[in-house]
Amino acid sequence: MGRPEKPVNRAVPARAKLADFLRRRKAAAGLTYEQMARLPQTKETPSAATLKRAAAGEKVPSWETVEEFILMTLTKDEEFGGGLTSGLHQGLELWIRARRATRAPYDVHKAPDPTLISSRAGLSRALRRQHIWAGYPTPGEMQRIAGSWSLPTSTARRVIAGDTLPVDPHQTAAFLRACYVLELVELEPWLQAAGRAHEYGAGWARAHQSAVEAIAAARAQASSGNSASGNVVYLKGTGAERAA
Numbered sequence: 001m002g003r004p005e006k007p008v009n010r011a012v013p014a015r016a017k018l019a020d021f022l023r024r025r026k027a028a029a030g031l032t033y034e035q036m037a038r039l040p041q042t043k044e045t046p047s048a049a050t051l052k053r054a055a056a057g058e059k060v061p062s063w064e065t066v067e068e069f070i071l072m073t074l075t076k077d078e079e080f081g082g083g084l085t086s087g088l089h090q091g092l093e094l095w096i097r098a099r100r101a102t103r104a105p106y107d108v109h110k111a112p113d114p115t116l117i118s119s120r121a122g123l124s125r126a127l128r129r130q131h132i133w134a135g136y137p138t139p140g141e142m143q144r145i146a147g148s149w150s151l152p153t154s155t156a157r158r159v160i161a162g163d164t165l166p167v168d169p170h171q172t173a174a175f176l177r178a179c180y181v182l183e184l185v186e187l188e189p190w191l192q193a194a195g196r197a198h199e200y201g202a203g204w205a206r207a208h209q210s211a212v213e214a215i216a217a218a219r220a221q222a223s224s225g226n227s228a229s230g231n232v233v234y235l236k237g238t239g240a241e242r243a244a
Contacts, residue, residue, distance in 0.1 A: 005023075005052075006056065008020060008023070008055075008056065008057040009056060009057035009058050010057065011057075012057075012098070012101050012102060013101070014094075014097045014098045014100070014101035014102075015057050015059070015060055015098040015101060015102060016057045017094055017097070017098070018057075018060070018066070018091075018094040018095055018097075018098045019054075019055050019056060019057035020057075021090065021091060021094050022054060022055040022066070022069050022073075022091075023055045025069065025070065025073035025087070026055065026069075026073055028073065028075055029072070029073040029074070029075060031072070031073065032048075033048040033049075033051045033052045034048045036048070036051055036069075036072045036073070037051060039072050044064075045068065046065050046068055046069070050065060051065070051069060051072075054066065054069055055069070060095070060098045060099050060102055061095075063092070063095055066091050066092075066095050067088065067091070069091075070084075070087050070088055070091045071084075074087070092180075092182075096134065096135060096180055098135075099134070099135025099136075100133065100134070100135045102135075103135045103136040104132050104133065104135060104136065105132070108129075108132055108133060110133075111129075111130065111133045112125075112126040112129040112130050112133065113126075114126060114189040114190045114192070114193040115189055115193065117193035117194075117196065117197055118196055118197070119197055120165060120197045120198070122197065123165060123193060123194055123197040124159075124162050124165055125162075126193070127159055127165070127166075127175060127176075127179075128159075128160060128162055130176065130179045130181065131159075131160050131179050133179070134178075134179040134180045137178060137179065137180075139153035139154075139156040139157045139160070140153055141178070142156045142175070142178035142179070143156065143178075145177060145178040146174035146175070146177055146178045147174070150170065150171065150174035151171060151174040151175055151178055155167075155171065155175075156175065156178065159175055165197075166194075168203060169191060169194065169203060169204055169206075169207030169208075170207075172190070172191070172194050173187055173190075173191070173207075176190055184211060184214060184215055184218075185215055187211060188208065188211040188212060188215060191204070191207050191208040191211050192208050195207075195208050
């Protein structure tokens with residue numbers, strides 16, 4: 001047997017909770033870090049050392065590492081019971097909280113409320129606040145999440161600086177998705193707020209109405225017995241939309 005694993009570093013509670021979550025998954029799967037690193041998950045499987053550091057609580061790992069960790073420790077119950085999405089959601093939420101705790105100012109205690117936005121200046125402040133709440137993702141990270149066509153790094157950088165606003169509803173949604181506004185029901189009030197800020201331009205009104213209709217359709221599906229709900233979730237790194 002190898003040496004016992006060092007206790008999780010608890011200097012930052014949110015970071016420690018993420019490490020605890022990863023260690024619980026590893027224990028449930030009954031795998032060592034070396035065994036995990038040999039699993040054929042992707043072409044870029046993290047090394048055993050990277051996986052061990054991710055669960056140490058010393059620093060916040062990349063989301064790609066956390067995501068692979070979760071996929072590597074998928075249990076039979078999750079595999080056959082549809083629990084993968086739940087595990088990814090929980091891991092993502094813990095990861096965002098850990099990033100926020102280590103990057104955002106201490107006076108940031110809650111996410112911005114888009115229902116309070118009434119002007120372009122207010123929209124700009126709220127978007128920048130959401131970027132802080134998301135843990136300061138870099139423009140490069142944001143481009144990888146949203147796609148280079150949807151959100152160029154130069155645009156993300158200018159919006160973060162308060163020099164400009166996203167040019168249209170699509171770019172607004174891309175910026176917010178890159179700031180981990182991941183569910184359509186969370187995006188809808190932002191689109192409504194952006195429409196107010198842009199004096200209810202036709203394009204903004206159509207985008208908001210489309211979101212409202214998509215949420216209603218998904219909820220109707222759910223009420224008819226389908227497992228889908230009104231939430232459309234974009235999980236970074238999966239390259240796909242998932243119904244939650």
